[in-house]
Amino acid sequence: MYPILVLSITGIITLFLGFLKSKKVLLPATLFFVTLAFLSNFYDWNKPGLYFNNMLQVNNYTILLSAIILLSAFLIIALSKGFIDDEHAQPAEYFAILQFSLVGAIMMTGYQNLIMLFIGVEILSVSMYVLTGSDKRNLRGNEAALKYFLMGSFATGIMLFGIAMLYGANFSFNIEAARTVIIQSQMTGRSVYLFVGVTFLLIGLLFKISAAPFHFWTPDVYEGAPTIFTTFMSTIVKTAGFAAIYRILEVSFSPIYNFWWVMVIIMTVLSLIISNVTAVSQSSFKRMLAFSSISHAGYMLMAVVGLSNKSDDSIVFYSLAYSLATISAFGVLMAVSKEKLVDGRPDESIAVLNGLSKRNPFLAFILAISMLSLAGIPLTAGFWGKFYVFSDAAFRGHTWLLVVAVLMSAVGIYYYFKPIIAAYMKENEGEVISLTPFYKIILGITTFGSILLGLFPDLLRSLM
Amino acid sequence: MLALILILIPLIGSLLLFALRGSNDGVSKNVALLTSLVEFVIAAYAFITFDSQTIVEVKYAWMKDLRINFHLGIDGISLLMIALTGFLVPLIILSTFKYSYKKHESFYSLILLAQTALMGVFMAKDIFLFYFFYEVALIPVYFLAAIWGGTNAPRITFKMFVYTMFGSLFMLVAIVYLYIKASTANIQELYTAAKFISPASQNLLFWAFFIAFAIKMPVLPFHTWQPDTYSESPTPATMLLSGLLSKMGVYGLIRILLPLAPVGLSNYGLIAMILSVIGLIYGSVIAIQQNNIKRLIAYSSFAHMGLMAAGVLSGTLSGIQGALLQMVAHGINAVGLFFIVKIMYDRTNTRDLNSLGGITQNTPALSIYFMIIMLGSVALPLTNGFVGEFLLLKGVFDKNAWLGGVAGLTIILGAVYMLRMMQRSMFGERNEVTAQFSDVKGTEIAVLLPIAAVVLLMGIFPNVFLKITEPAVNSLLQLIHP
Numbered sequence: 001m002y003p004i005l006v007l008s009i010t011g012i013i014t015l016f017l018g019f020l021k022s023k024k025v026l027l028p029a030t031l032f033f034v035t036l037a038f039l040s041n042f043y044d045w046n047k048p049g050l051y052f053n054n055m056l057q058v059n060n061y062t063i064l065l066s067a068i069i070l071l072s073a074f075l076i077i078a079l080s081k082g083f084i085d086d087e088h089a090q091p092a093e094y095f096a097i098l099q100f101s102l103v104g105a106i107m108m109t110g111y112q113n114l115i116m117l118f119i120g121v122e123i124l125s126v127s128m129y130v131l132t133g134s135d136k137r138n139l140r141g142n143e144a145a146l147k148y149f150l151m152g153s154f155a156t157g158i159m160l161f162g163i164a165m166l167y168g169a170n171f172s173f174n175i176e177a178a179r180t181v182i183i184q185s186q187m188t189g190r191s192v193y194l195f196v197g198v199t200f201l202l203i204g205l206l207f208k209i210s211a212a213p214f215h216f217w218t219p220d221v222y223e224g225a226p227t228i229f230t231t232f233m234s235t236i237v238k239t240a241g242f243a244a245i246y247r248i249l250e251v252s253f254s255p256i257y258n259f260w261w262v263m264v265i266i267m268t269v270l271s272l273i274i275s276n277v278t279a280v281s282q283s284s285f286k287r288m289l290a291f292s293s294i295s296h297a298g299y300m301l302m303a304v305v306g307l308s309n310k311s312d313d314s315i316v317f318y319s320l321a322y323s324l325a326t327i328s329a330f331g332v333l334m335a336v337s338k339e340k341l342v343d344g345r346p347d348e349s350i351a352v353l354n355g356l357s358k359r360n361p362f363l364a365f366i367l368a369i370s371m372l373s374l375a376g377i378p379l380t381a382g383f384w385g386k387f388y389v390f391s392d393a394a395f396r397g398h399t400w401l402l403v404v405a406v407l408m409s410a411v412g413i414y415y416y417f418k419p420i421i422a423a424y425m426k427e428n429e430g431e432v433i434s435l436t437p438f439y440k441i442i443l444g445i446t447t448f449g450s451i452l453l454g455l456f457p458d459l460l461r462s463l464m
Numbered sequence: 465m466l467a468l469i470l471i472l473i474p475l476i477g478s479l480l481l482f483a484l485r486g487s488n489d490g491v492s493k494n495v496a497l498l499t500s501l502v503e504f505v506i507a508a509y510a511f512i513t514f515d516s517q518t519i520v521e522v523k524y525a526w527m528k529d530l531r532i533n534f535h536l537g538i539d540g541i542s543l544l545m546i547a548l549t550g551f552l553v554p555l556i557i558l559s560t561f562k563y564s565y566k567k568h569e570s571f572y573s574l575i576l577l578a579q580t581a582l583m584g585v586f587m588a589k590d591i592f593l594f595y596f597f598y599e600v601a602l603i604p605v606y607f608l609a610a611i612w613g614g615t616n617a618p619r620i621t622f623k624m625f626v627y628t629m630f631g632s633l634f635m636l637v638a639i640v641y642l643y644i645k646a647s648t649a650n651i652q653e654l655y656t657a658a659k660f661i662s663p664a665s666q667n668l669l670f671w672a673f674f675i676a677f678a679i680k681m682p683v684l685p686f687h688t689w690q691p692d693t694y695s696e697s698p699t700p701a702t703m704l705l706s707g708l709l710s711k712m713g714v715y716g717l718i719r720i721l722l723p724l725a726p727v728g729l730s731n732y733g734l735i736a737m738i739l740s741v742i743g744l745i746y747g748s749v750i751a752i753q754q755n756n757i758k759r760l761i762a763y764s765s766f767a768h769m770g771l772m773a774a775g776v777l778s779g780t781l782s783g784i785q786g787a788l789l790q791m792v793a794h795g796i797n798a799v800g801l802f803f804i805v806k807i808m809y810d811r812t813n814t815r816d817l818n819s820l821g822g823i824t825q826n827t828p829a830l831s832i833y834f835m836i837i838m839l840g841s842v843a844l845p846l847t848n849g850f851v852g853e854f855l856l857l858k859g860v861f862d863k864n865a866w867l868g869g870v871a872g873l874t875i876i877l878g879a880v881y882m883l884r885m886m887q888r889s890m891f892g893e894r895n896e897v898t899a900q901f902s903d904v905k906g907t908e909i910a911v912l913l914p915i916a917a918v919v920l921l922m923g924i925f926p927n928v929f930l931k932i933t934e935p936a937v938n939s940l941l942q943l944i945h946p
Contacts, residue, residue, distance in 0.1 A: 377629070378599040387592075387640070394640045402637050410630035417622060424611055425618040458527045 001051045001058050002040035003066055004103050010036065011099035018092025030077055030095040037102070038070040054174070055113040062110035064316050064463060065243045069105050072235045072323045073098065078442045079331050080228045094134055098232070101127030105240035109247070114163045114173040117244060121159065121208065124240060125152050128233060132225040138345070144224025151217045152207070159204020165197030178252045186255070198253055198260055202245070209241035211297045212270040222290035223348075227337070230286065231330040234293040235323040242300050246315055249304060257307065261396075264305050269404050271298030276411040285333055286348040288415060289326070292374060295412060296322050299389050302405060306392025314388035317460055321373060321381035321453060328370035328446040332356075332363050335435060353419050355428030363433060364423040366443045373450045375416035376409055381453035466510055467536035468522050470546060470583045473503045474553075478576035481569045489564050493557070496572035500554040500579065507550025514543050514932060521589065532649045535590040540936035541788065544929060545586040545715055548792050549708055552799055553579045555914065556703045559803050561907040562810075565612055565698075574604035578704055585712050590649050591639050594720070598712060599632055605704050609697035617696045624689040628679050631686070635676035638669050642724065651719070655943050658724045663731070670728025673721040674736055680713035681769040683736075684743030694762035699806040702758070706765045706802065707795040714769070714791055717776045718784060723943040729779060734864065737777045741860070741871045744770030748877035752884065755817045757805045760885055761798070764841065764878070768794045771874055774867070775856035779944050781937060783859020788933050790852030793840065793922060797849065800837040800915040804830070807908060808889065812897045817885065822894030827903040831890055833912040840919040842882045843875065848922035851930075 010033035017029055041063055048059035077098065104123025111117040129152065133145025163173070169191045170178040182194065207214040222230045253260060271294055279291035296318075303314040336353060337346035357364040373382035386409065393401050435443075453460060477499030481492055521537040538546065557575060565571045581604070584597030602625065610621040643649055645665075646657030661669070679686040694702050722729060747767035754760035772790050775783035807830065808823070809815050824831040836847070843849035853875070861868025904912060922929065 372603070377603065378596045379603065383596075383599075387636070390637065390640050391644065394637075394644050402640075406633040406637055409633050410626060413629045414626050417625065421610070421618050421622060424607070456526075458525070458529075461527060461529060 001049075001056060002043050003037035003070060003106055004056075006037040006040050007033070007099045007103045007106075011096045011103070014092060014096040014099060018090070018096075023091055026091050026095055027077070027080070030099070031074060033099060034070055034074045034077060034102070038067065038074065041066050041070060050112060052116075055111070055116045056107065057110045057112045059110075060463070061312055061316070062243075064460075065109040065239065065319070066106045068316065068320045068323060069102060069109070069236050069239055071320075072239070072327060073102055073232075075327050075442055075446060076228065076231050076235070079231075079327070079334060079439065094131065097127045097130055101131075101232075102236070105236055108240040109243040111244070111247065112175060114166065114175065117248070118156075118160060118163060120240070121156065121204075121244070124237060125156060125208070128152075128229070128237060131229040131232065132221060134229065135226050138224075138226075140224040140345075141226065142224075144221045147217055147224075148221045155204050155207035155214065158200050158207075162197045162200025162202075162204060165193045165200060169194035169197055175248060175252045179255065182252065182255050190256075194256075195259060198256070199263065201248065202260065202263065205241060205245045205248075206267060209238050209245070209297045209300075210294050211267050211301060212274045212294060213267070215271070215274070215294045215297075218294055219287050219290040222293070223284065223287050227286065227330055227334050227346075227348075230290075231327055234289070234330075235326050238293065238297065238300075239319040239323060242297075242304075242315055242319060246304055246312065250307065250312070254307060261305055261307075264301060265398065265401060268298050268301040268305055268401065271295065271301065272404055272408040276408040276415075279415045280411060282415070283349050283351070285350045285353065285419060288350065288418075289329060289333075292412075292416070293326070295408065296374075298408075299386060299405065302389040302393040302398075302401065305398060305401065306389070306394075306396050308392050308395040310388070310395075311392050313461055314385075314392050317381075317388055317453075317457065318385035320460060321385040321450065324446045324449045324453075325370040325373035325380070325382055328366050328443055328450070329374070331439075331443050331446070332367045332370070335360075335363055335433060335439065350418055350422050351426075353422040354426040355430055356423035356433075359428070359430050360433040360435070362435070362440065363443075366447050367423050368420050369447045369450055371416040371420050373454070375413045377413070379451065379454045381450045381457070383454060384457040465522060466506070467538055467587050469506060470503065470510070470550075470587070471536070471580055473506065474499060474576040474579040474583065477503075478573045478580060481573035481576065485569050487569065489568050492568045492572050493561055496557050496576060497554060497561075499576055500550075500557050503579065504550045504554050507546050510538065511543060511547045511932075514538070514540075523589075526590075526593070530649075531647075532592050533590050534593060535650065536584075536587040536593075537589040538587055540933040541715070541718060541940075542586050544788055544792060544933055545711065546583060548711070548795050549579060549582050549586065551914075551918070552703070552707050552795060555799060555803075555911050556700050556707070558907055559703070559799075559806070559911045560700055567611075571608065571612060574608050575700060575704070577604040578608075578708075582708050582712070586715060589651055591643065591651050591654060591720070592649050594651070594716075595632070595636060595639055598635075598716070599629075601709060601712065602628055605701055605709060608701040608704070609693065612698040612701065614696045616692075620689075620692045620696045624693045627686070627689045631676040631679035634672040638672035638676075641665070642669070655723045658726070661727075663727045666725045666727040667731055668728075670721065670725040670732055673716070673725060674732075677713040677716040677721060678736075678739075678773070680716070681710050681773060682713075682766065683740050683770055683773045684746060685739070687743060687747075687766050690766055691759055691762045694765070695756065695758045699802055702762075703799045703802050706762070706798040710765070710769055711791045711795055714772050714776060714787055717773065718787065718937075718940065722776065722779060722784075723940055726944045729777070729944065733777045733779060734867075737774045737860065737863065737867060740770045740774040740777065741867055742770075743767070744774070744871060744874055745877070748874060748881060751881040752877065754881075757808070757815045757817060757820075757885060757889065758802070759815075760817075760881060761801050761805065764881060765794070765798055767874065767878070771853070771856050771860075771871060774871060775859045778859040778863035779941070780859040780862050781941060782855040782862065784937050784940070785930055785933060786852050786855025786857075786859055788852075788937070789922075789926060789929055790849070790856055792929065793848035793852050793919075796915055796918055796922075797837055797841045800833070800912065800919075801841065803908075803911055803915075804834050804837070807904060811901050814897060817888040819895070819897050820889040821892040821898060822890075823898050823901050824890045825894055826898075826901045829909065830904045830912075833904070833916050834886065834890060836916040836919050837912075838882050838886050840923070842879045846920070846923045848919045848926075850923055851926040 107120030275294035373380035581601035
């Protein structure tokens with residue numbers, strides 16, 4: 001609960017900081033604010049409770065998810081150095097919006113009431129629309145923002161429609177109360193509003209986490225947005241979205257598992273197949289990562305479909321493993337693509353990584369670990385993430401889903417190794433890339449985290 | 465504790481080398497060699513003091529709530545593989561002493577990392593730990609092969625990597641399935657739990673595990689990555705792949721597949737054996753026609769692995785004992801042969817049998833070493849290949865006489881391609897390519913001498929090895945044929 005208060009206030013303070021002449025203070029200030037929120041988050045540790053008129057739940061699980069969101073936010077903001085140097089940018093506004101969007105994301109992890117979910121989704125989405133188009137002079141960024149906005153508001157509309165239907169069926173916005181009604185209605189027969197409502201709500205949320213077949217916006221938006229916000233979208237929005245989906249399905253709709261699992265399993269399979277197969281032929285690294293994020297949505301949906309007593313642990317672990325690896329990958333991309341401009345825009349193809357092991361061995365190593373983690377290869381956190389979601393799916397006996405996931409993981413290995421091959425085995429006379437020590441430390445943290453969780457996965461799980 | 469030390473020493477050496485970036489070539493070589501020698505001494509100590517009654521184990525909680533443990537243990541089967549790994553890695557490192565590799569710290573660091581993972585595979589008592597090390601072993605070797613390999617190496621080794629990872633994922637699914645059914649990850653407890661798994665599931669488990677291990681060894685029809693990878697990789701990587709990594713597949717068959725899917729084995733074991741034997745004949749026939757020596761040895765490796773797979777799948781005492789012995793023998797011989805190819809290529813710049821010839825006239829020492837190792841590979845009595853191959857063939861014959869007869873052709877075919885290689889490269893007239901061929905000296909002798917000595921010693925005293933593994937193999941067999 002505290003991070004919501006902290007970030008709301010510090011967001012406004014950040015806006016006022018924008019009046020200062022010097023823009024140098026903004027980045028440290030924002031990092032400080034996020035750290036503050038991160039620390040205040042743990043004040044409620046082991047003190048579960050309901051807040052804001054029973055609309056928000058806080059327990060250890062929501063705290064961990066918020067912690068992952070805030071940690072990712074800290075790392076991403078720390079990598080955004082280059083963004084401030086641009087004289088046309090208005091960093092104060094962007095940093096403020098970032099903090100507000102975190103408020104939305106944290107609401108999505110612990111909502112107890114569908115209204116709160118809607119508010120959370122909207123805060124997060126509207127912030128993202130703005131940030132996607134933040135590079136005003138970039139035509140593709142503008143296109144991406146418009147696309148994202150049109151499709152996103154459409155999805156939100158459907159979601160709101162679903163919430164209204166659910167209210168009609170359950171006479172309450174409270175998700176615990178909805179569960180009671182659903183269990184009671186087993187005898188009397190359930191209203192059709194319930195099923196329509198569940199479907200619409202799921203569609204709205206699955207759009208946000210870019211699961212197929214609601215993924216069409218993803219590659220364009222990810223590619224058009226400034227890389228720093230693409231990172232933000234592919235980590236924080238995804239973590240929050242999954243927290244929201246899992247929460248509603250687990251708390252409210254687990255009694256009607258038989259109704260929704262077919263739907264979710266179809267979307268899981270579609271996400272896995274479409275994304276992995278399409279990613280193979282991408283020549284742009286950024287676009288490849290966009291498809292990779294769709295595929296990871298598929299893997300995380302496996303935990304949702306499994307809905308075992310360990311699914312929440314799996315989602316927490318997977319979110320963290322995936323966020324760390326993704327931040328590293330985008331961090332490398334930002335450092336490398338800055339060097340090379342094509343048509344006035346940074347070159348984001350896989351070829352830009354050629355010969356990276358000579359130009360900057362540190363970055364090449366970071367890239368290799370992050371790709372190994374995304375591909376789910378042992379020694380890295382990604383492997384255990386994959387193991388947990390596979391176990392969840394196996395728990396429910398979804399063998400065919402496992403087979404598809406295994407085949408698609410093999411495809412995944414294929415395209416995740418392309419950047420590694422480019423970095424280590426292709427030659428290129430590119431210039432040596434130098435990094436600021438701070439940038440190095442942040443990337444070092446994400447990589448160290450990936451390896452540490454790969455060796456000792458219990459570090460995180462013992463907290464649960 | 466011993467088990468833990470065996471894992472930690474190469475790991476520390478590997479990290480140390482990684483930290484020594486920027487030092488000169490000699491330092492990394494010596495650090496790597498020293499580490500692997502210390503490891504060898506400890507492995508030798510374990511080998512000598514081993515007594516089948518004592519079970520050496522370490523166990524730490526890895527994932528408490530899932531009851532997955534960092535659980536290592538050494539029994540007879542593990543011990544043999546530990547000894548092999550401990551023996552070969554110093555020789556592989558020593559074989560690079562005459563050459564300098566770019567980014568040498570990383571190069572040696574990766575070799576030691578591979579050794580760490582191999583030791584882990586051979587000692588893991590927890591099925592997830594086994595899988596973990598099994599996968600990790602491939603990563604350093606992939607990078608060794610791809611970065612320091614020939615011009616086509618990135619493409620070819622990539623195929624190998626995707627191929628083997630693909631197989632391993634099937635194994636992962638099988639492991640997860642078993643784990644959920646039995647709710648334990650301890651391999652020993654899984655053995656008991658496996659009896660209660662339905663025959664239909666056992667059949668699926670059998671194929672999932674078989675495909676994973678068959679790709680690693682490789683067995684027909686999963687071998688297509690192997691000849692290219694072996695010939696394009698730098699020699700140390702080829703030695704690691706053929707000498708040690710392929711043994712992980714056979715070890716997996718013995719340790720995982722047989723006891724965990726005994727019903728699957730009795731239903732489909734024969735089909736898998738037939739595949740292996742076809743691979744054996746196919747590999748031998750291709751080896752006879754090869755003119756590139758490195759490829760020739762690659763195909764001969766493929767043939768040998770086929771026989772080992774068939775022997776293990778026969779599920780008989782002699783088959784499994786033979787496979788264990790042959791794993792050691794083939795590991796040692798393969799490293800020796802690939803090193804000799806490297807020596808030839810280094811001096812003549814060719815691996816083509818047609819351009820070589822008459823090398824013996826300049827090189828009495830090399831000829832003797834080559835002859836001994838080659839005869840070990842042909843399985844002449846009193847060399848290390850003989851007992852293993854004999855037991856393997858007996859195992860296959862006991863299971864199915866016809867198949868045993870076909871597999872027996874390996875004795876003839878193996879002699880044909882090996883002798884042909886020897887004759888075309890070493891004997892005959894000298895030509896301008898081989899005229900200046902100088903004899904082996906220094907570190908080259910230091911590599912070849914221990915190998916040749918072990919080839920003979922193992923051939924004369926095979927019982928030393930058979931006695932160590934017999935109790936462990938017998939207890940495995942009781943699980944397969946209750």
